[in-house]
Amino acid sequence: MTTKDLADLIFPHVTMTVDDLEKRYPKRDLPIGAEVTRFAPSPTGFLHTGSLFTSLVAYKVAKQSNGVFYTRLEDTDTKREVEGSGKELLDQLAVFNIVPDEGYYGDSQKGNYGPYIQSERADIYRVVIKDLLIKGKAYPCFCTKEDLDALRTTQEKNHVTPGYYRQYAKCRLLTLEEQIAKIKAGVPYVIRFRSEGYHERKIEVNDLVRGKLFLSENDQDIVIYKSDGLPTYHFAHLVDDHFMHTTIVSRGEEWLSSLPIHLELFSTMNWQAPKYAHLPVIMKLDNGNKRKLSKRKDNEAAIAYFLKEGYPQEAILEYLYTIANSNYEEWHSENPNLSFDDFSFTFSKMSQDGALFDLAKLENISKELLARYSKEKLYDETLKYAQIYDKHLEEVLLKDPTFFKEIINIEREKENPRKDYIKFSEILPKNLFFYKEEYEEMFKKGLPFNSNFDKKIIYDILNEFMNNLNFDEVDEQTWFACLKSLANKHHFAENNKTFKANKDIYIGHVGDVAEMVRIALTTSKQSPNLYYVLKVLGKNEVIRRITKALEVLK
RNA sequence: GGCCCAUUAGUGGAACUGGUUAACACGUCUCCCUCUCAAGGAGAAGAAUAGGAGUUCGAGCCUCCUAUGGGUCACCA
Numbered sequence: 001m002t003t004k005d006l007a008d009l010i011f012p013h014v015t016m017t018v019d020d021l022e023k024r025y026p027k028r029d030l031p032i033g034a035e036v037t038r039f040a041p042s043p044t045g046f047l048h049t050g051s052l053f054t055s056l057v058a059y060k061v062a063k064q065s066n067g068v069f070y071t072r073l074e075d076t077d078t079k080r081e082v083e084g085s086g087k088e089l090l091d092q093l094a095v096f097n098i099v100p101d102e103g104y105y106g107d108s109q110k111g112n113y114g115p116y117i118q119s120e121r122a123d124i125y126r127v128v129i130k131d132l133l134i135k136g137k138a139y140p141c142f143c144t145k146e147d148l149d150a151l152r153t154t155q156e157k158n159h160v161t162p163g164y165y166r167q168y169a170k171c172r173l174l175t176l177e178e179q180i181a182k183i184k185a186g187v188p189y190v191i192r193f194r195s196e197g198y199h200e201r202k203i204e205v206n207d208l209v210r211g212k213l214f215l216s217e218n219d220q221d222i223v224i225y226k227s228d229g230l231p232t233y234h235f236a237h238l239v240d241d242h243f244m245h246t247t248i249v250s251r252g253e254e255w256l257s258s259l260p261i262h263l264e265l266f267s268t269m270n271w272q273a274p275k276y277a278h279l280p281v282i283m284k285l286d287n288g289n290k291r292k293l294s295k296r297k298d299n300e301a302a303i304a305y306f307l308k309e310g311y312p313q314e315a316i317l318e319y320l321y322t323i324a325n326s327n328y329e330e331w332h333s334e335n336p337n338l339s340f341d342d343f344s345f346t347f348s349k350m351s352q353d354g355a356l357f358d359l360a361k362l363e364n365i366s367k368e369l370l371a372r373y374s375k376e377k378l379y380d381e382t383l384k385y386a387q388i389y390d391k392h393l394e395e396v397l398l399k400d401p402t403f404f405k406e407i408i409n410i411e412r413e414k415e416n417p418r419k420d421y422i423k424f425s426e427i428l429p430k431n432l433f434f435y436k437e438e439y440e441e442m443f444k445k446g447l448p449f450n451s452n453f454d455k456k457i458i459y460d461i462l463n464e465f466m467n468n469l470n471f472d473e474v475d476e477q478t479w480f481a482c483l484k485s486l487a488n489k490h491h492f493a494e495n496n497k498t499f500k501a502n503k504d505i506y507i508g509h510v511g512d513v514a515e516m517v518r519i520a521l522t523t524s525k526q527s528p529n530l531y532y533v534l535k536v537l538g539k540n541e542v543i544r545r546i547t548k549a550l551e552v553l554k
Numbered sequence: 555g556g557c558c559c560a561u562u563a564g565u566g567g568a569a570c571u572g573g574u575u576a577a578c579a580c581g582u583c584u585c586c587c588u589c590u591c592a593a594g595g596a597g598a599a600g601a602a603u604a605g606g607a608g609u610u611c612g613a614g615c616c617u618c619c620u621a622u623g624g625g626u627c628a629c630c631a
Binding site (some may be wrong): 515 | 559560561565567579581589591623625626627628629630
């Protein structure tokens with residue numbers, strides 16, 4: 001009996017060899033320095049903020065080195081798989097312009113190193129497992145869940161490191177004859193890797209983010225082939241990243257502790273391991289405690305949440321860049337006209353500690369960004385948002401694009417533009433009063449005129465204002481001068497200072513007068529610059545609204 | 555619990571291979587400007603770099619201990 005007999009018994013139909021696979025997946029023809037990176041999600045749900053972060057980094061690294069960024073679907077956990085989530089993941093990535101050069105696209109695959117869906121790669125994994133079996137580096141394990149639980153319990157009781165390794169690895173000790181007999185008898189089994197490592201021994205590893213690290217060798221005989229015929233993550237990582245020729249594996253830091261497993265796997269196969277970058281996990285403050293962004297508890301964990309809220313995708317990416325590289329913000333303020341595509345990312349400038357998700361920062365970035373959009377761009381982007389998330393908004397936008405653009409263009413497209421909006425969803429609510437029907441609704445709720453002033457005075461001022469409308473003919477300065485003289489005529493000071501100095505002469509100041517007009521036109525005490533509000537509304541509408549207000553004041 | 559990683563103001567974080575008053579940005583507060591708001595301008599507060607010890611002429615940076623936080627110990631990824 002030889003290991004070959006065992007291997008043939010387990011995989012009678014596998015005739016291909018590792019060498020055949022090497023030929024099928026030859027080295028990539030890429031310039032020196034080009035990195036091959038990947039994003040390899042599991043189809044278990046929505047796109048997590050942390051996953052977007054990881055994939056952004058992988059994408060960026062590949063792009064800036066003229067390399068290849070590809071995607072791979074890690075669907076070996078059939079139990080946790082969520083129908084359709086693979087496609088959703090890729091679609092959301094595409095929203096951020098993170099589009100793979102090859103790999104899994106959600107509903108199709110493209111590239112010479114496929115298949116890019118792990119469940120379709122079962123025969124590839126089997127070739128490598130058979131090879132390990134023949135080399136005696138893997139063996140079948142017949143332990144049941146109960147056996148393993150019992151093992152763990154005694155290990156815990158005896159205070160030894162729990163796990164399946166060395167003398168605790170019962171099935172590792174089985175003879176070939178015993179293994180073959182059990183398999184022939186139909187006893188269910190998995191295949192384990194035969195580790196040669198010692199936990200007491202340290203290995204030096206290099207992580208792109210963390211630098212030199214000393215980790216214990218792996219000594220666990222980990223499962224590489226599950227009873228359902230699919231590999232575990234560790235093994236799939238070995239095979240896929242080898243044959244797809246990944247040069248940098250960037251993944252969440254939760255993988256750091258299994259790095260020794262991966263390294264042992266690579267060295268057993270005599271394959272060159274990729275470079276690794278273990279990225280910090282994005283955290284959140286919860287009752288004073290830092291913790292990982294949780295899919296269940298935190299809205300911010302799902303990138304879809306931000307999209308739905310109306311944060312522009314650019315802002316989200318930019319925010320992620322600020323936590324990815326500490327020098328990003330500085331670079332950005334020095335190069336205000338460049339986009340983050342021009343930024344060069346470096347692993348060494350990445351923080352090693354999990355950043356807290358900082359909503360205020362995101363809001364600030366978003367606000368700055370939206371303020372710099374031209375009216376055309378803001379309209380287009382808002383429309384895109386509305387088409388997916390807000391039908392009512394969409395109607396409003398499509399019904400009168402010009403009007404909407406006029407509204408949002410108030411004090412935009414200049415050196416210091418207004419910064420009113422942090423997300424698309426805020427635009428309409430902040431400008432409702434411009435729309436006739438909405439104005440009517442708001443009007444019904446009453447006009448909040450300052451009760452310190454006599455209704456009669458307000459009436460007279462508004463009336464006179466309405467009868468002398470000139471905003472169409474004059475510039476802002478002149479118009480405002482007229483408002484001042486109107487104020488003055490009614491014993492309101494021309495500015496706050498003179499009012500404060502002469503409270504006995506004046507009943508108020510021009511600001512109070514402006515407020516009257518503002519309330520009549522917008523039903524609110526706050527609005528953008530009045531002059532422009534008048535312009536956007538137009539003479540007829542202004543007259544109509546003031547007339548309505550006058551009715552109330554009678 | 556074992557092992558691994560981390561720890562600089564509320565947040566993100568800078569500080570070259572140890573070298574004087576610990577950047578900057580967001581946030582907070584104050585004042586100015588302004589017809590309100592959003593901005594803009596000026597300024598302020600806020601950290602003896604988790605605590606302790608050691609090495610050194612000198613430590614945020616090196617070493618050790620402690621504390622705290624995070625990760626990981628599956629036929630999940």
